[in-house]
Amino acid sequence: MVQSAPGDAVPRAGLSTTAVVDVALAVIDEQGPEALTLAAVAGRTGVAPPSLYKHVAGLAELRMLVGARVMDEMTERFAAAAMGRSGDEAVAVLMRGYRDYVREHPARYAALPPDPLHNPAMVAAGTRLLQVFLATLRGYGLTDSAAIHATRCARSIAHGFASIEASGGFGLPEDLDETYEQLIAMFVASLPRPDAPQRA
Template identity: 80%
Template sequence: MPRAGLSTAAVVSAALDVVDEQGVEGLTLAAVASRTGVAAPSLYKHVAGLAELRALVGVRVMVEMTERFTAVVIGRSGDDAVAALLRSYREYVREYPARYAAFPADPLHDPAMVDAGNRMMEVFLGMLRGYGLTDSAAIHATRCARSIAHGFASIEASGGFGLGEDPDETYERLIAMFLASLRS
């Protein structure tokens, strides 16, 4: 019988705590079992194994990010919405760098992640409709936005901006460049 209160969602939450403390490489069934107070075999009542747990962690990260992005773009449009989303993306990575490392590279081609990936994609696509971007133009713009946010935030999280200039200013310049490209 599973420990009272232990569920798949609770296992994933414990896994996220492990990732936050030890990084993605520290995510093991033993570490999650220790955190939840059960023996590792007991986790199999909630997840099929480490691969499924990693997928569920990736989905949870996408859901968290999508919720944040949705919250910051609601009531905004155009440049204001795009800038808010890009800032929110960077802030998530700054707040949860290890957790962000669990973000899947290509969630739209993984059956376990496609729903969460599509929900996130819809936030981006919806935001870009205000620029008249549809179909492949919207996909290209979404890729550009993700590349800007992911690339900058990942480099920043790994300590890659050691020069004296303010990274905030650099990021704002990237946002301005992207916004200019959307308007052209």
């Protein structure tokens, strides 16, 4: 991986698809997803924009590669956080990790498409991320459609709260951590308990 200080050009000899994505993420982190252009990346890599076509097919592909990288980062982070945990604890750690990622990387999170599973270039990364949620929910006996519905609920809570927070949308003084913990508790309480006694 090519390392560079913000605004520095990456040496031409070090240019690769991975390095181009690294620089694209640096542009996004500093200036937002709207600032990502081939010209901006080329300026940092020390090449003319046409030279980037040796590594990416164009801006659209670069955005897809960025999205896949972000999802892989999230997958690795969430899986590591949930490892060795189960049940309510695993769900809570996963949802806290989601919020933490958005708080730490709001711009690159905003660069994600809303539905990567319908993009052939991103479906693999999106599926890996989805599998982390599905694995966490198996302990509740949730599979197939029921697991997808529960995953959508968890994602809606985490994405909605974190996105509003990142945009400065919570203006009242009440503690945001407390609010988010209440949301996690509400979601966990909605999950089935396979070992609960059945009513006659």
